[in-house]
Amino acid sequence: MPVLGGLWAPDLGLRDPGLGVGADVTVGVTADEGPPSPVWGTLGTPPVTCGGLSLALELPALIRQLRAAWRARRGGPRGPERGQASAPAWVQRGRVEVEELEPNAEDKSTQPAADGRLARGRAGVLLAERRGSYPLIDLRIFNTSVQQGEPEAGSRRKVKRQLSFQRYCHASRLLRGQVPRAPGSLHLLDDNYLGQAAHMLSKVGTWNFDIFLFDRLTNGTSLVTLMCHLFKVYGLIQHFQLDVVKLHRFLGMVQEDYHSHNPYHNAVHAADVTQAMYCYLKESKLAEQLSPLDLFLGLMAAMAHDVDHPGVNQPFLVKTRHHLASLYQNTSVLESHHWRSTVGMLRESGLLSHLPLSTRQDMEQQLGSLILATDISRQNEFLSTFREHLDNQSLDLQQAPHRHFILQIALKCADVCNPCRAWELSRQWSERVCEEFYRQGDIEKKFDLEVSPLCNQQENSVPTIQIGFISYIVEPLFEEWCRFTEPSLLSQTMMGHLHQNKTRWTGHAHPFSEQPDSEEEGGGGGGDNAGPEGIP
Numbered sequence: 353m354p355v356l357g358g359l360w361a362p363d364l365g366l367r368d369p370g371l372g373v374g375a376d377v378t379v380g381v382t383a384d385e386g387p388p389s390p391v392w393g394t395l396g397t398p399p400v401t402c403g404g405l406s407l408a409l410e411l412p413a414l415i416r417q418l419r420a421a422w423r424a425r426r427g428g429p430r431g432p433e434r435g436q437a438s439a440p441a442w443v444q445r446g447r448v449e450v451e452e453l454e455p456n457a458e459d460k461s462t463q464p465a466a467d468g469r470l471a472r473g474r475a476g477v478l479l480a481e482r483r484g485s486y487p488l489i490d491l492r493i494f495n496t497s498v499q500q501g502e503p504e505a506g507s508r509r510k511v512k513r514q515l516s517f518q519r520y521c522h523a524s525r526l527l528r529g530q531v532p533r534a535p536g537s538l539h540l541l542d543d544n545y546l547g548q549a550a551h552m553l554s555k556v557g558t559w560n561f562d563i564f565l566f567d568r569l570t571n572g573t574s575l576v577t578l579m580c581h582l583f584k585v586y587g588l589i590q591h592f593q594l595d596v597v598k599l600h601r602f603l604g605m606v607q608e609d610y611h612s613h614n615p616y617h618n619a620v621h622a623a624d625v626t627q628a629m630y631c632y633l634k635e636s637k638l639a640e641q642l643s644p645l646d647l648f649l650g651l652m653a654a655m656a657h658d659v660d661h662p663g664v665n666q667p668f669l670v671k672t673r674h675h676l677a678s679l680y681q682n683t684s685v686l687e688s689h690h691w692r693s694t695v696g697m698l699r700e701s702g703l704l705s706h707l708p709l710s711t712r713q714d715m716e717q718q719l720g721s722l723i724l725a726t727d728i729s730r731q732n733e734f735l736s737t738f739r740e741h742l743d744n745q746s747l748d749l750q751q752a753p754h755r756h757f758i759l760q761i762a763l764k765c766a767d768v769c770n771p772c773r774a775w776e777l778s779r780q781w782s783e784r785v786c787e788e789f790y791r792q793g794d795i796e797k798k799f800d801l802e803v804s805p806l807c808n809q810q811e812n813s814v815p816t817i818q819i820g821f822i823s824y825i826v827e828p829l830f831e832e833w834c835r836f837t838e839p840s841l842l843s844q845t846m847m848g849h850l851h852q853n854k855t856r857w858t859g860h861a862h863p864f865s866e867q868p869d870s871e872e873e874g875g876g877g878g879g880d881n882a883g884p885e886g887i888p
């Protein structure tokens with residue numbers, strides 16, 4: 353406990369220089385916004401009120417607003433003909449739900465420009481015009497053509513908003529369990545995608561979950577879709593009496609603020625870490641002890657832990673005198689930014705605005721402590737504390753600070769678990785992270801800066817980076833995690849993958865050595881199928 357105490361309290365003060373949550377928490381927030389929520393109670397709380405809107409009503413209402421804007425712009429007769437013009441927007445929702453399944457029934461005159469640009473209506477309302485393949489489009493190809501054909505920043509932003517809306521519609525349907533069946537409403541393939549994504553969600557707690565495939569099936573909304581599903585699984589919406597509209601707004605903001613052009617630090621990495629975190633929260637050593645607040649914070653921290661990552665590391669920000677480096681005094685610069693951005697989005701979305709001020713402050717602080725723990729330069733600090741606890745058997749998960757410490761460790765494990773995934777998944781993450789390193793190195797070379805360690809493609813190969821990362825970061829951490837879980841089936845599976853992957857990278861690093869290269873040849877308990885059979 354003394355060791356833990358040392359980690360817990362000073363951590364927040366030290367790592368949030370000059371930006372203590374208490375100092376600015378009242379900005380935009382009032383203490384008397386709503387009744388207290390049973391944050392600390394059990395899961396048996398009243399049903400969700402959702403601020404007067406249910407999830408099932410949210411999408412139709414949005415569509416209705418957009419259509420109203422289209423009609424206003426055209427001055428067309430359709431609205432008044434239907435007797436809808438004077439009706440309050442939210443009253444019409446049942447009818448709009450039907451309209452949703454009749455694409456292009458009324459907006460033929462507002463077909464989008466070929467490049468899917470958005471237009472503005474009379475009142476300056478942003479108009480999103482659906483593209484032919486609504487809602488599924490290849491975002492990557494589309495992005496590329498936009499960049500090549502239309503470099504203007506304003507247009508790109510508009511396109512991004514439209515894509516965001518389309519992705520939102522898609523995810524929203526999936527989460528409501530709706531696979532649209534009306535002929536012509538969606539291409540047949542879309543049904544297939546949605547069905548497969550839903551099927552994948554039913555196995556979200558398995559270690560071989562393919563987040564890349566899930567992201568494709570959900571049209572780039574893996575993070576939002578996953579989070580909504582896990583919140584549902586744990587009953588967190590009911591427990592915290594969350595407004596589902598605000599929840600979607602918050603999750604959407606976080607997802608959007610990941611940079612999709614980063615090879616590694618993008619929303620799929622966040623989704624991958626969240627899925628791993630869920631697997632760890634399910635560990636029997638932990639699952640029975642965790643409170644709804646622990647689950648909420650653990651998932652939120654995993655989701656947001658790298659938000660708005662610029663694709664370069666802290667040393668780069670420091671040596672280029674980036675404003676974030678000065679803002680956070682060159683200490684945990686990125687992690688502080690991820691945390692403060694998350695707090696900003698929490699407040700902007702109003703997700704927690706119905707909770708008492710002190711509860712919100714506590715949640716923001718704990719989120720900070722979790723996200724800041726992912727600073728890889730603090731690995732030894734955490735590892736030695738963890739070891740000490742395990743050696744002394746001093747962890748008492750009935751105590752909230754001890755559970756918080758384990759959440760920090762679990763998040764750290766989730767953040768660097770990619771070498772513990774099956775080879776095909778692990779290899780992709782390795783290549784992505786190295787690609788990001790190399791891009792940074794290329795920028796450094798271009799601007800005559802000293803090339804950062806691991807960022808020189810000519811000197812640092814993917815296999816050597818991987819072997820070093822596994823040996824110095826991943827293995828020591830997971831050995832302790834294994835000890836903590838005693839070891840669980842999942843831990844054994846992860847260690848099996850880790851050893852096999854290291855073996856394979858060693859083979860790649862020394863192509864003339866005698867290392868086996870096929871799945872079956874691992875031998876000695878390191879193979880994909882070695883250790884525990886199957887995937888937990």
Ligand SMILES: Nc1ncnc2c1ncn2[C@@H]1O[C@@H]2COP(=O)(O)O[C@H]2[C@H]1O
Binds near residue numbers: 782
């Ligand atoms: N497979 C990997 N190889 C090398 N470095 C990695 C790998 N996976 C994660 N990392 C690094 O570990 C860091 C953990 O925190 P971040 O996700 O911010 O950034 C991560 C990368 O810098």
Ligand SMILES: [Zn+2]
Binds near residue numbers: 625658767
């Ligand atoms: Zn990360």
